[in-house]
Amino acid sequence: MTTAEPHETIRVGLEERAYDILIGANLLERAGEEIAARMPGARAAIVTDENVAAIHLKALEAGLAKAGIQSTAVVVPAGEQSKSFSVLQTVVDAILAARLERRDVVIALGGGVVGDLSGFAAGIIRRGMDFVQVPTSLLAQVDSSVGGKTGINTAHGKNLVGVFHQPKLVLADTSVLDTLPEREFRAGYAETVKYGLIDRPDFFEWLEANWREVFAGGPARARAIAVACQSKAEVVARDERETGDRALLNLGHTFGHALEATTGYDSARLVHGEGVAIGMALAHRFSARLNLASPDDAVRVEAHLTQVGLPTKLSDIPGELPDAEQLLAYITQDKKVSRGALTFILTRGIGQSFIAKDVPSSEVLTFLRDSLAR
């Protein structure tokens, strides 16, 4: 037995699909016992990418072996390009070749790409295998590893193909975040801030006061991740399949996705979390312009994001941007556009986000023009 270090446990309440998120230091070492306790007798396939494999694969394999869990590793190229039909097929074939059965387990060790890809593979092999997320980026720990959305990209857009497939367990090892590049940590922090802005004004205030400790690691970091996971877990439990208020989690994402698309998903220019940071700032500014919220709240959001080093304005993106008409075209292609009507997550103030349907595209266009001129 390993020494049990303290960790936080969040329960995602989805009845027969309910699961735990464990958050704490050195959880990779404990992965085997946590999995064996929940899925006795299961064998494992670890899906990871080349970068993460180099740093963390051995520790996870050792953690599994300690509990007597045999594992096979499936290593895919790092980067968004792995969210494709061809890599999906490779992963599926490798798991089937290892002769894993329905009650064995697929473990995603990596960031959002690995989680989305291997969760999708787990969701379709034998019409659904057990699945464990071991997210290694802050973005994945606070967002993509929780909630069961999986998928790949196509020429028609990101995440247009996938399934809802809930994990049986999420192990958010806070120690692995020490190896993250600063820029990637910051991008994940943007998604953490999002939960404060949706409906937890106290959490936003706490982040304003404690963000340096969160960046430094230690208990404040674990706390921030736990609050984020708790927030997401509550939303997911209310609306697993995004037919209702789960859409609130898209705060900042409609603008953000359009910006990612216009920059050709070039991570040198913009990564997802940065797009979300700008998107959240725009959503607050747009809400103020529509007289839904006080402009002071937009200023405060922008100030905090800027303080931690995140971009908040269109002009913060290096290189050329298209004009407002083209940006709007990207927004209306977004899959969250239902039957041609424009749906945005807007706000009445910090921690008071809501789903606004039928936002007039003329208003969006004027706002984008002004934002480009800023």
Next chain:
Amino acid sequence: MTTAEPHETIRVGLEERAYDILIGANLLERAGEEIAARMPGARAAIVTDENVAAIHLKALEAGLAKAGIQSTAVVVPAGEQSKSFSVLQTVVDAILAARLERRDVVIALGGGVVGDLSGFAAGIIRRGMDFVQVPTSLLAQVDSSVGGKTGINTAHGKNLVGVFHQPKLVLADTSVLDTLPEREFRAGYAETVKYGLIDRPDFFEWLEANWREVFAGGPARARAIAVACQSKAEVVARDERETGDRALLNLGHTFGHALEATTGYDSARLVHGEGVAIGMALAHRFSARLNLASPDDAVRVEAHLTQVGLPTKLSDIPGELPDAEQLLAYITQDKKVSRGALTFILTRGIGQSFIAKDVPSSEVLTFLRDSLAR
């Protein structure tokens, strides 16, 4: 409005995923109004194969157009080879290119291959689009179109990749069966008989008396399809994801799948329904041999299948078969084998099937040796 011809309606009781199966003549003409009533405003993508498209696509398109439903057709090559990753990707891309959204509908027009393939595509596009089955073979009407199993094949086996995705509606048009080749109709009849053998001895008796009318068409055919659908609907409602007694639907399938595999899925030698016919006969004979059931029941099952022209013995398959050891190897590769234990659907008599776990492989081997010698 079309003249409403009489039809039978079976409700599959899956709470928020509940749906109707309509069974009757000339339902293609009414497809538009039935779909519009359940999915107002939806646009449609019809997925079909080259053979079915030539005979039935125009009628379905006209039936949709009458109710104002715009449709795009996606035509795939006929045959099992279309249940592949590459054809899946083609279908998904075509549906996305038509800019269908989550609340639009994918319509499967065809047999089991088209239903399994397009149901899988519908299940993964935007993490789940609405889906309607318009089965054009008897096999698909009584079996694969009901219950939500979808999938494709891989080098590692059939149907190893897929999702559970329930249709919103099944339209079983009994008129389209008039265009089926006799051999294909018979193969579907084997799956119809299966429901009698699982738990409806009265239905088996009715089929013994009325099979000629079922083959001829008319009300007896619609009745047989309705009973089969009702039986399957009840099993699916009890156990949607095959964690329990839905496995009863695999009566005849463990042997049947092994035979399909050993004949290289060569339809000149054996089609699925024929494999199931032989498998059901073997399951009854094996049950008698294990002293679970009277040998008379096995004789009676064999007599009825033979009477309608279905094969019942290994020697009914043209060409060479492998030896008993190799057949057993195919059986243990079947995905229904859980953790190495052999699970079979056996019977205590006609209409008294049950799930037998831990069947000794030595018994199976001896039985296969004797069956090969028969």
